[in-house]
Amino acid sequence: MSEQVEQREFQAEARQLLQLMVHSIYSNKDSFLRELISNASDALDKLRLEAFRNKDLEVDTSDLHIEIDIGATGTGIDKAARTLTIRDNGIGMTRDEVVELIGTLAKSGTGELRQKLREANQAGQTEELIGQFGIGFYSTFMVADEVELLTRKAGESSATRWESSGDGTYTIATVDDAPQGTSVTLHLKPADTDDELHDYTAPWKIRELVKKYSDFISWPIRMEVEKTTPAAEEGGEPTVTVETETLNSRTALWAKPKSEVSDEEYAEFYKHIAHAWDEPLDVIAMKAEGTFEYQALLFIPSMAPFDLFNRDGHTGVQLYVKRVFIMGDCDDLVPEYLRFIKGVVDAQDMSLNVSREILQQDRQIKVIRRSLTKKVLSAIKDLQANRPDDYATFWSQFGRVFKEGLISDGDNRDAVLRASSFASTFSESTTLADYVGRMKEGQEQIYYATGESKALLERSPHLEAFKAKGYEVLLLTDPVDEVWVGSVPDFDGKALQSVAKGEVDLGADDDADEAEHGDFTELLTWLKETLDEHVKEVRLSTRLTSSPACLITDTFGITPQLARMYRASGQEIPVGKRILELNPDHALVTGLRDALSASSEKDGLAETAELLYGTALLAEGGALDDPARFASLLADRLARTV
Template structure:
């Protein structure tokens, strides 16, 4: 047995060890992730060396982890490349990248969690001293003629090296003598198995805890697509998400440029968060060389693609990159950009190849997807994929794209019209849409507040302007013939037109500041009145959204539009001609205004309206009885 020699740690290593030994950080389990990753690297190097040398490696590649409860130890053994004396001193006696002073400052300031700082400076092995009283590394290099070496340290000021005469198998064994407080947590195989399953489940080499192989699920994303069956994808999806259902769709991809990565993504059959109460439960698991770096990374895919589940594995990121650095990392942005394009292209292909299947996807995840109106970089792709119910749909479940709408648009029509309402039935009765129904012009139906933001963000599509129906230019609609034969009364004479102007003024006086203006309408046919926004820019529904945000409960002042051809208005005109002070005019003006408010969803106190309805019914019932005599 060779002489045991003692070597002092370099100053920066001592500083680092001091941080680790005195750390109160709770996630100390990452020491095992680091040691298993190092073992995996050693096995990878052994395989590469054998391949490069053209020799056959008869040693079975494996990693073994064992807890000894009585001794209070955890041992990690690999059959990898091993280390010579010089390599041992280089790899463990120094830090690969100087920076401990910065690490010390950042840890002291509490800017980042310790597991994020570990590894940024190439110090993954030292994380073991968060749990270790002493560590012994026994290793023998696969280099011919190499002797076994043992390295021992309590992680304070120095380490001891000794050459062994024993003919040990090649590879490395790390024996961790646990601190007293850490023994209950780590000195048992069940705990070690749980940690490995969490962080190192997809390491490419078998990992045994005791005699049980614990990494039993294959890193399916690394396998060639043509060799994988649907059942394997389904099994992996269920393992990943705990969903009892098979995935709705699978996207398996391998990218070499601009950054190299493999990704396996799934679209679930149903929305697991229909009410948007658990938006944090999203993200893609990020792996580096099969080692989990971050569970549910939120930066790889934007929130509107949050329904996508899966994993991304890259060779290009450092194994222990901090979360702060992840967010600023150029490679991460490139991976994210590529992933978004791939998901959108995949959905676009689905929509083109199988519209019914895409509709099924939309009913499950469309509400979340619509939040993509903020993704200006992919505005065109988003606009191609968004769907709405339409006046042309058979029922409320029917879906229409902007492209579908254009294919049915009238000749010379350059607008895509839309309207917001609480339901298909409500929109089917909306006074604002009467002219569209009469002329057979399609209107997209919006049911959710976010739909308004989608329209505002997209603005135009293939040369067609997205236009709210209530803001439609009536001159543009006049050129289209009516498909319904309307029974219109005779046109008003000049005298009647003059009387109508006076009636409109009277109605404005009756309503006072409740409306900004009263005017004759061009859009109405079946309804006597409707309300419109005075500025002509903000839609009624957007106005409501803005009022909710600003907590404004007041009733907005709008324009009251009157249909001069409606029977009720003509009767009011006749009454007004006979007696300008007839109380029925006041009564009818208030009733029509509050009925319009009720339709718009603004009437908070219906008592006056109900009282007038009952009074009018009482009077009209007398007339009705007389007609039956």
């Protein structure tokens, strides 16, 4: 029978600390079951280790396990009892350990701990308190009115019972008859008919939580459930039996050598954790050993999720610590441009906060992030080099997102650039390394054009001279391309040059250029004055062969396409005046020059200048400031030719 019964009162500050933990630290009350199962798993680990160390310890380690009972009675399951018990046959605790571990929050002198938690809660992080039994144990009061703990240390004859309602007092007693290990019984709060998702007397709910949080715990987690068999004969009574289920798979594929796991097993695991139907393109398994150990199993999907471009979408990398689920979308583990990666990271130790829910921003996370990023980039590069069909699938699904790394990840920019591919005037898909290998003798720049579609770019006036002289031009059509080309100055020493920005040198004859400029001086000056509202300069072009004119942006200016992107995101970015380049060999340009020299009436010629500017703007896919006026001028001009 019981002896040494003590009743103690919580200190006022401890009650406040308990309230802080229950109502502020944990964001999801489902977490209590994870905490109790984690404690039980730790107890089983400790018993196995102690049995190995102490050969004289008389314990049975043949069936170490965790049990979950819902309203267990001598005759079956009684949901109306509203009790939930989590039991293990692990190392157990002595009376002193119960007071030390569970009573941590109940002892006087917790003011410092309470203050640290308050400060940490305000700062968005907490102290490294994970691993203290008492911390996670107290999460039970989120769901229970009363909690009872019964425990017996392996090798001890007496046991300890601890009980509390979590408000004012708790009792602790020594008892004689109890099995080895620890059981925690929760007297659940009254049922809320409006909150069926948190009914912890429902076997389906317990299965769901174990599957989510503790599926890969290495010890079996068992639960007795009632099974109903229909009556064998009409009018007979159905048969109700109680069967034991093992709720967790215990199979952590990331802990196995890759050679021991089949492609089918990896595919099924990917579908399970990613909630996806597609097959993974690639499996990335890695293991880090040393002072900081972790394992990772990552997948490159073959199909983009619907929320890929939603910044509030799911990252997909799950974090475990010692096979215990911590969080489902850990965006600290991979950079945003790799948000399509799915998988699991399992660390042997991690600086978590008190609720195991939020990571500390520390060196461990940074180390994992750097390592995972390099491993994924290497895997993508391997697809590109050795599995072109799979790489083509990857790029079609994730290329637009992947290129965000050219902007955001300066440390790995070169690796991202080398693993990227682009359409060009020579190829549907080329790497920059292949482009450089095809460069013409004497070519010092990598030429590119940006626009809304490949078809539009291929017809762009800006490309005419490049095509005529056999220069390859990258055709960049994704919105992100407008941004990253400004962040990447060169590749292998070759500068990136837009065909629509600044001046280009395509090997033109300088003496011939000078002669041509002399012939067109009056026209260039007059057009600059006439179109002063729209252009900052008018000059002859070396990039046109068949079109009369094109518009060029200054070398460091903002392109109209980039300005439109900023406006679409709510940012008004002013676009400066651009440069109008003329084709000195085009009949329209030479005719306008001759007409200007011969005529004293320049009003009609001014309309021609507007049409010249407008057609140049339309040819690059731009928008007219006054479409109605342009249409009217064009209609009048066409009418005169009929």
